[in-house]
Amino acid sequence: MAQSDDKLMRDGRRLALVSVVGAFAFIGIEAAGAYFNWPNQTMGLLELGIAAMFLWVFIQAFRLWRVRQSEKDG
Numbered sequence: 001m002a003q004s005d006d007k008l009m010r011d012g013r014r015l016a017l018v019s020v021v022g023a024f025a026f027i028g029i030e031a032a033g034a035y036f037n038w039p040n041q042t043m044g045l046l047e048l049g050i051a052a053m054f055l056w057v058f059i060q061a062f063r064l065w066r067v068r069q070s071e072k073d074g
Contacts, residue, residue, distance in 0.1 A: 004071065011064055015057055022053045 029050065033043045 008064060008068060011060070015061055015064065018053065019057050022050055022057070025053075026050045 026047070029043070029046045032038070033046070
């Protein structure tokens with residue numbers, strides 16, 4: 001049980017870190033795009049990549065929540 005809790009805590013911290021990095025990457029991409037006048041196609045592609053990362057975080061967070069719920073219920 002303790003080993004499983006440690007793994008869940010590590011997974012949660014990883015998700016939090018990826019989420020924060022994604023948010024800062026999004027802000028950086030938006031600023032760089034405005035400064036360098038990148039075309040809309042380039043900005044859209046980069047934003048799509050960031051959106052995919054946030055989708056991955058959401059799916060993994062939901063999976064982590066389900067695992068915690070199943071352990072709590074027995």
